[in-house]
Amino acid sequence: MRLSRFFLPILRDDPKEAEIVSHRLMLRAGMIRQSSAGIYSWLPLGHRVLRKIEQIVREEQDRAGALELLMPTIQSADLWRESGRYDDYGKEMLRIQDRHERDMLYGPTNEELITAIFRDGVKSYKDLPRILYHIQWKFRDEIRPRFGVMRGREFLMKDSYSFDLTQEGARRSYNRMFVAYLRTFARMGLKSIPMAAETGPIGGDLSHEFIILADTGESEVYCHKDYLSMEAPGADLDYDADLAPLVQSWTGKYAATSEMHDVARFEAEVAETDRVTARGIEVGHIFFFGTKYSEPMGAKVQGPDGELIPVEMGSYGVGVTRLVGAIIEASHDDAGIIWPQSVAPFDVGLINLKAGDTDTDAACETFYARLQQAGLDVLYDDRDDRAGAKFAAMDLIGLPWQLIVGPKSLKAGEVELKERATGERHSLTFDSALSMLTAAAAGRAKEDA
């Protein structure tokens, strides 16, 4: 993509309404614009990141055996009356009427809808277990939206729902999603830690929040320091194997958000030198809720003995739009965003330091073509602008690599390759730079495999 043809409305000054760093940077980098409180338009740069995150989530869901579908944003109130939540949900739910004055709502979540779909389509225990998911816009009329896309009213969410015959089966589904989440967040360059969360109506230990650590995170978290060095399972993981030991290894030590924090337990279970107190952002939440919806809504299957059994369900959410902000909170510096390679809107920014100079232009055109041929996503800054302005813009939007091409280095037969994360710059031939870049991209592809 040539920057001269792209839509990238960068702001030099901080918009005053943006308090936290991710919100400021997203506005300044031309990723989003606010439409109204807690509702945002995603501009091309932001949209690219959103799609990349969505795709990683999708791939890991698929890998774990979940099946993608797509449910509507607008739902009928009748379904919610079946579960009893129409009256319980309160003002967070956006209620609307169609032209026939039928009560409708903009879905804040999809338990009712998925349960209805499931109940109409599945009658036998032989069709279990299943995990279904979709990635869809939700609306929750938060009392006070804030922090940009981190707590918007309209947000993109991946929500999965598991259906099992027994609680033991539900635990296996839960473990699948648990492990899928470890991989999902790791692929985005995030350190995520599962933390025990408030258990639902069923109780038990099947509820976890996935927290990523960021200095500017909204909640205080406490955990054993071993979690910081644990590696998410690799791509060779067999989801059909018994995942319980793996889940156990990620839940065996102390980890809690401030709501669940128990100082006495923390101090008893974790040696003083192993205690970590940090700040975190919740990016995923998984829980088991048994027959809460299947019972009242009649989602039952026939068991081997012919009896009707309400299915055991769980639900598993990932805040896709929130992740965009969360990644920035976890990865930025004074100059701007620092995208992990896997979610970066482009792999590399090609900077023409002297647009209009025949030799430099020609070299850049060649490099641009060759980078693309190598399968790299390139943002080519071909604008006639000052070097400083180009550096500043490229640092702000945070592409992982900058390939800097100017007459001086060209004369020496070289280009400069700058790594955004470290600021390190290497002078080298274009061919060497190209192999470094393709190696970095290959590394990313390998993680994905």
Added chain:
RNA sequence: CGGGGCAUAGCGCAGUCUGGUAGCGCACCUGCUUUGGGAGCAGGGGGUCGCAAGUUCGAAUCUUGCUGCCCCGACCA
């Protein structure tokens, strides 16, 4: 929903107290000079001053009502 604040050009702001027909920086357009970390000079374009009513010869400025947005708290992926 309680408390506080803001609303003037794309962004950041001044002007409001003391009414006289809108200004600054950045961004944008044109030209010249510049050119490796947000250049200089000159010339330009862009605003129903959030909306509505009122007071007045005259309202960004005063009065009343409304709306939107932000911050702090209770709630959340």
